[in-house]
Amino acid sequence: MRIPTLRRRRHTEDTGSFARVDRRTKDLTKRLRPGDIAIIDHVDLDRVAAEALVKCRPAAVVNAAASISGRYPNIGPQLLVEAGVPLLDEVGGSVLDRIREGELVRVEDNVLYRGDDPIAVGTLLDADSVAAAMEKARAGLSEQIEAFAENTLKYIREERELLLDGVGVPEIRTRVDGRQVLIVVRGYHYREDIAALRPYIREYRPVMIGVDGGADALLQAGYKPDMIVGDMDSVSDQALRCGAEIIVHAYRDGRAPGMERLDELGVDGIAFPATGTSEDIAMLLADDGGASLIVAVGTHLTLVEFLDKGRAGMASTFLTRLRVGGKLVDAKGVSRLYRSRISTTSLLMLCLAALITIAVTVRVTPLGRAYFHVFGAQWDAFVYWLQGLFS
Numbered sequence: 001m002r003i004p005t006l007r008r009r010r011h012t013e014d015t016g017s018f019a020r021v022d023r024r025t026k027d028l029t030k031r032l033r034p035g036d037i038a039i040i041d042h043v044d045l046d047r048v049a050a051e052a053l054v055k056c057r058p059a060a061v062v063n064a065a066a067s068i069s070g071r072y073p074n075i076g077p078q079l080l081v082e083a084g085v086p087l088l089d090e091v092g093g094s095v096l097d098r099i100r101e102g103e104l105v106r107v108e109d110n111v112l113y114r115g116d117d118p119i120a121v122g123t124l125l126d127a128d129s130v131a132a133a134m135e136k137a138r139a140g141l142s143e144q145i146e147a148f149a150e151n152t153l154k155y156i157r158e159e160r161e162l163l164l165d166g167v168g169v170p171e172i173r174t175r176v177d178g179r180q181v182l183i184v185v186r187g188y189h190y191r192e193d194i195a196a197l198r199p200y201i202r203e204y205r206p207v208m209i210g211v212d213g214g215a216d217a218l219l220q221a222g223y224k225p226d227m228i229v230g231d232m233d234s235v236s237d238q239a240l241r242c243g244a245e246i247i248v249h250a251y252r253d254g255r256a257p258g259m260e261r262l263d264e265l266g267v268d269g270i271a272f273p274a275t276g277t278s279e280d281i282a283m284l285l286a287d288d289g290g291a292s293l294i295v296a297v298g299t300h301l302t303l304v305e306f307l308d309k310g311r312a313g314m315a316s317t318f319l320t321r322l323r324v325g326g327k328l329v330d331a332k333g334v335s336r337l338y339r340s341r342i343s344t345t346s347l348l349m350l351c352l353a354a355l356i357t358i359a360v361t362v363r364v365t366p367l368g369r370a371y372f373h374v375f376g377a378q379w380d381a382f383v384y385w386l387q388g389l390f391s
Contacts (some may be wrong), residue, residue: 001355001356002101004086004315005262014103015104015106016106016113016114016115017032017035017036017037017039017059017060017105017106018036018101018102018104019036019037019039019099019101019102019104019105019266020032020033020037020039020058021039021096021099021100021101021233022039022040023040023041023054023096023127025038025042025045025049025052025060025137026049026052026234026243026304028040028144029049029052029053029055029056032053032056032058032061032094033055033056034057034060035058035059036056036057036059036370037058037060037061037062037105037106037107038053038056038058038060038061038076039062039064039095039096039105040061040062040063040064040188041063041064041065041093041096041097041265042063043065043066043069044066044067044068044069044071044072044074044352045067045068045074045076045077045080045189046074046075046076047075047076047079048186048187048188049076050075050076050077050079050080051079053102054079054080055084057085057187058085059082059086059107060085060086060087060107061085061086061087061088062089062091062095062107062112062120062122063087063088063089063122064091064092064093064094064095065090065091065093065206066089067087067089067090067125067131068130068134068219069137070133070136070137071137072137072138072316073134073138074137074146075134076190077125077130077133078088078127078130078131078134081125081126081127081130086124087124087125087227088105088107088110088112088122088123088125089122089123089124089125090122090123091112091120091121091122092120092259094120095112095119098119099114099119099122100294102267103124105119105270106123109124110122110123110124113244119189130274131382132381133229147337151376156239157262159284161283164243164253169272169284169285170247170259170270170271170272170285170290172224172227172247172289173245174207174226174245174289174293175207175223175282176207176286176289176290177289177290177291178204178274178290178292179205179206179207179292180206180207180291180292180293180294180295181206181207181209181286181289181293181294181295181370182197182201182206182207182208182295182297183209183214183279183282183283183286183294183295183296183297183299184208184209184210184211184214184215184218184225184297184298185211185212185214185279185296185297185357186211186212186213186214186216186234187297187299188298189298189337190217190298191212191217191221193216193297193298193331193332194217194221194297195221197295197297197331197333197345199279200295200391201223205333206293207225207226207227207291208224208225208226209224209225209226209227209228209229209282209286210225210227210228210229210235210239210244211228211229211230211279211282212228212229212230212231212232212234212235213234213238213279213298214238214298215228215234215235215236215239215244216235216236216238217241219238220241224242224244225239225242225244225246226244226245227244227245227246227247227248227282228244228245228248229246229249229282229285230238230245230247230248230249230258230278231248231249231256231257231258231278231280232248232257232258232261232262232269233257233258234341237265240261240265240267241265245270246267246268246270246278246283247267247270247271247272247281247288248262248268248269248270248271248272248283249272249274249278249281250271250272250273250274252273253271254271254273256271256273259271261385264297267282272285275318276320279296280298280320283296283320283321283328284320284323284324284325286324287323287324287365291325291327293327293329293332294327294328295329295330295364296328296329296330296331300328304388336368344373
């Protein structure tokens with residue numbers, strides 16, 4: 001591959017930055033540190049992955065695949081560019097084999113270097129190129145809707161007994177019947193929504209279900225999950241050992257790779273074979289258990305969010321929401337819809353005004369003056385007693 005003539009615009013130090021290499025972006029972000037260069041293989045970089053990358057503050061992101069393939073207008077690349085993170089796109093899959101974890105690399109214009117050796121050439125995306133690609137991708141939505149319809153019919157054929165009759169839902173020990181359930185997925189705006197739901201959680205004390213990393217989100221917010229549901233690939237050991245009931249999402253043939261991890265930790269779990277996603281089976285568990293209301297945090301709602309999940313997961317989420325019906329309430333956007341209009345300063349001023357009012361009332365009313373004299377006599381007696389201890 002011939003390396004084109006480059007303009008000398010450097011995004012990393014001359015000495016380079018440490019490379020973090022992984023085909024799974026969510027695994028890579030667990031070890032990505034500020035100033036590192038993330039090397040990923042992520043077609044249609046979605047919003048959740050982009051937000052996780054931006055939070056790590058990398059020097060650059062190098063994507064072996066197309067960050068915007070044209071299937072639909074995914075917002076991930078736009079978030080990276082707006083955050084000032086250079087995104088070198090479509091450098092080819094061989095880069096993940098040629099660069100080892102921890103090597104020093106650097107990005108100059110549209111080339112990835114290791115030392116003085118050019119390793120891969122791609123397209124350096126900017127705001128204009130991302131906007132143009134997003135506009136072109138919007139034209140592909142009709143094809144994705146057709147694929148969605150086909151996938152929906154396939155899922156109905158495979159899971160009609162589970163969806164319609166609840167066949168295959170395992171027995172759980174967590175008492176759900178008649179209670180409200182809070183399902184937390186580490187998705188869009190989950191931190192803001194959990195914070196906005198604190199008054200609701202205090203009042204109703206719902207059953208808390210963390211979907212994979214959603215269990216860690218609950219722990220970080222100061223809550224203990226009652227149940228953890230998922231394939232156990234993005235939840236911490238601390239969460240798995242917190243005492244919650246664990247439901248492992250298994251394949252339809254019964255294979256459950258997550259069980260191996262639980263065995264290593266010495267933690268018990270129940271397998272739930274299902275074709276859908278982990279957030280889907282969490283909703284099915286709550287519904288089958290007799291939950292009176294299901295509040296969902298961080299789950300998928302819009303068409304673009306369904307597409308972010310990929311075709312395999314779109315239909316199951318859509319149909320599961322239809323199955324659960326009117327008892328499902330989505331908490332997405334609660335933090336933007338409702339914010340307290342009373343500031344901390346206003347509350348302090350209100351308390352101060354109340355104290356001043358009480359003091360004035362005590363001073364000017366006959367009853368208040370009587371109480372004031374009684375309190376003064378008690379205070380003098382206390383001071384006299386205190387002085388006697390040291391005399």
